[in-house]
Amino acid sequence: MPPMIEIKHLRKEYKELVAVKDLCLELDKGDIFGFIGPNGAGKTTTIKMIATLLMPSAGTVIVDGIDVVRNPEQIRSIVGYMPDFFGVYDDIKVWEYLDFFAAAYRIPKGQRPQIIDDVLALTDLTIKKDSYVESLSRGMKQRLCLAKTLVHDPKVMLLDEPASGLDPRARIEIRELLLELQSMGKTIIVSSHILPEMEEFCNKIGIIERGELIVAGDVNTIARQVRGQHTIEIGVIEEMERAEAILLGMTDVLREVKVTTGMREAPNSPDEPGRRAMTLQRVERSGRGGVIQIGYVGVIDEEYKVLAALVQAGIKVRSFNAPETDLEDVFLRVTKGQVA
Amino acid sequence: MFGNPVLKKELLLRMRFRQGKAAQIGALIGIVLLIGLFHYYVLAWMLNDRNPLTGQAVWSIVIGLQYLLICLIAPVITANAITQEKEQQTWEMLVFTRLLPKQIIVGKLIARLVPIALIILLGLPLAAICALYSRQIGGHAADFVSVGHFLAVYLLMAATGFFLATFGLFASWLLKRTLYAIMASYTFSVGLLLLGTTLITTMISALVGDNGNFFLKCPLMWFNPAVLMFWAAGTPNSSEQLSMVVGIAGYIGLSLLMIWRMIAGFRRFAYQ
Numbered sequence: 001m002p003p004m005i006e007i008k009h010l011r012k013e014y015k016e017l018v019a020v021k022d023l024c025l026e027l028d029k030g031d032i033f034g035f036i037g038p039n040g041a042g043k044t045t046t047i048k049m050i051a052t053l054l055m056p057s058a059g060t061v062i063v064d065g066i067d068v069v070r071n072p073e074q075i076r077s078i079v080g081y082m083p084d085f086f087g088v089y090d091d092i093k094v095w096e097y098l099d100f101f102a103a104a105y106r107i108p109k110g111q112r113p114q115i116i117d118d119v120l121a122l123t124d125l126t127i128k129k130d131s132y133v134e135s136l137s138r139g140m141k142q143r144l145c146l147a148k149t150l151v152h153d154p155k156v157m158l159l160d161e162p163a164s165g166l167d168p169r170a171r172i173e174i175r176e177l178l179l180e181l182q183s184m185g186k187t188i189i190v191s192s193h194i195l196p197e198m199e200e201f202c203n204k205i206g207i208i209e210r211g212e213l214i215v216a217g218d219v220n221t222i223a224r225q226v227r228g229q230h231t232i233e234i235g236v237i238e239e240m241e242r243a244e245a246i247l248l249g250m251t252d253v254l255r256e257v258k259v260t261t262g263m264r265e266a267p268n269s270p271d272e273p274g275r276r277a278m279t280l281q282r283v284e285r286s287g288r289g290g291v292i293q294i295g296y297v298g299v300i301d302e303e304y305k306v307l308a309a310l311v312q313a314g315i316k317v318r319s320f321n322a323p324e325t326d327l328e329d330v331f332l333r334v335t336k337g338q339v340a
Numbered sequence: 341m342f343g344n345p346v347l348k349k350e351l352l353l354r355m356r357f358r359q360g361k362a363a364q365i366g367a368l369i370g371i372v373l374l375i376g377l378f379h380y381y382v383l384a385w386m387l388n389d390r391n392p393l394t395g396q397a398v399w400s401i402v403i404g405l406q407y408l409l410i411c412l413i414a415p416v417i418t419a420n421a422i423t424q425e426k427e428q429q430t431w432e433m434l435v436f437t438r439l440l441p442k443q444i445i446v447g448k449l450i451a452r453l454v455p456i457a458l459i460i461l462l463g464l465p466l467a468a469i470c471a472l473y474s475r476q477i478g479g480h481a482a483d484f485v486s487v488g489h490f491l492a493v494y495l496l497m498a499a500t501g502f503f504l505a506t507f508g509l510f511a512s513w514l515l516k517r518t519l520y521a522i523m524a525s526y527t528f529s530v531g532l533l534l535l536g537t538t539l540i541t542t543m544i545s546a547l548v549g550d551n552g553n554f555f556l557k558c559p560l561m562w563f564n565p566a567v568l569m570f571w572a573a574g575t576p577n578s579s580e581q582l583s584m585v586v587g588i589a590g591y592i593g594l595s596l597l598m599i600w601r602m603i604a605g606f607r608r609f610a611y612q
Contacts, residue, residue, distance in 0.1 A: 077438060104437035105438050
């Protein structure tokens with residue numbers, strides 16, 4: 001199946017400044033791609049080029065088989081775009097706002113009421129249908145903008161910082177909405193600075209810095225590429241030392257073995273009396289069971305062999321899982337904090 | 341045209357009166373009373389005087405006032421049409437839709453021409469009564485306001501409103517801030533069209549040692565709205581009528597040229 005979005009050697013120059021350099025990317029249907037990068041890295045420029053709002057200096061962008069430069073009108077019928085900063089019209093009701101955009105996307109008049117009801121239900125704004133847009137909270141306006149982005153049922157959604165400036169509850173609502181959209185088969189490109197949230201709903205990420213896409217792909221694969229290993233946590237009921245010894249012997253597939261049986265707070269610093277110290281230190285040993293963290297560098301499909309070795313040696317394994325990827329760690333490792 | 345979503349949205353936003361029913365009715369009564377009183381006093385003055393010249397004088401005052409209002413309102417009424425969208429960050433979302441450039445430009449222009457049309461329509465009955473009254477009472481043929489003259493005056497009014505409003509929209513399309521667009525519109529309408537043409541023509545007149553004929557015959561003055569209305573309000577001779585025709589045609593032609601430029605340059609503008 002051809003990719004839903006295919007970007008080849010995309011470049012954008014503003015006189016001396018090169019905002020995007022040779023960006024290549026492929027996304028499949030149903031992907032949620034997290035576009036990560038510092039301010040000024042080129043995220044918005046890239047999104048605007050996909051959205052036909054900026055002309056690329058070089059390269060091609062193909063969305064669902066359609067070239068964005070050659071057929072911008074067609075692209076606009078299959079792409080939904082939510083800018084990072086957006087406003088709303090005053091003196092207009094929520095349904096009128098959506099009706100205007102539905103009409104602007106050439107949706108027949110007879111179909112509009114049902115579509116408006118559907119997108120309002122999806123974004124949980126049904127109750128606000130007859131409210132004036134300016135009376136909505138920031139989070140509701142954000143959801144209204146998403147609803148507006150959905151009126152023409154786009155296959156691809158480009159969301160530039162959709163959760164910026166929102167309170168935690170509103171951010172969770174946006175996240176759940178994105179997951180629901182993914183389940184509807186939409187391909188979503190979402191840029192954000194809030195990395196922990198990106199981990200939760202993106203199956204692919206790309207890190208961009210100074211206009212260059214440094215890494216892109218599956219979240220776990222990237223984490224493995226960046227760290228050079230794949231972290232696995234093994235919960236052991238007892239015989240921690242023997243389990244550790246077995247793992248230390250598997251030097252061909254394991255890079256590091258760390259025993260992390262628990263945490264305790266470090267004492268207050270003597271030169272800062274009264275200030276609660278936030279540093280946590282590992283406890284070296286706790287006698288019986290605990291957790292061992294390993295850095296697996298072998299073939300992904302053969303991770304089970306590590307588990308098999310422990311079980312065959314009679315070690316009582318309670319759990320064997322990969323902890324959630326720390327996207328912030330990955331981000332900090334690959335970027336240098338530079339802008340284009 | 342009425343299927344244009346931009347036109348419908350603009351009319352909705354501009355005509356919406358969010359106060360309660362009582363306030364709406366109160367405002368309506370207030371407007372009707374104001375216009376009614378104005379009509380009453382003007383008609384009373386004219387009927388008491390019973391002089392054909394009074395009819396024409398009142399006609400001149402009515403169309404003069406209408407024209408003044410149009411010249412003051414038209415440049416500013418469209419100057420925020422596009423800059424406001426840019427300032428409130430709705431422009432990008434608007435151009436991203438499947439709306440055609442002509443739908444956006446024409447929709448915004450027509451919606452904002454409605455107040456100008458209202459000014460013309462509200463003064464039309466009184467102007468018509470004045471013109472008819474002037475004919476009814478009799479007098480010199482030259483004092484009559486003929487049907488052709490009447491229509492020409494309102495054509496000039498509509499053309500001037502259309503031209504100035506289109507220039508305001510053009511400034512709004514070209515510039516990023518409403519303030520700059522308003523300044524550009526007024527600089528053009530007052531500074532260039534009204535004062536600029538007068539000053540330049542005066543200077544040329546002085547240089548060529550003119551005795552006063554050149555001033556009104558200079559083609560630059562054919563585009564001066566005050567001079568055009570001065571001719572229209574009086575009884576224009578054939579030379580002035582020709583100048584008016586050229587002025588009106590120029591206004592309409594330039595307006596269409598600006599509209600074409602906005603539509604033709606729209607896609608490139610969105611891609612910049």
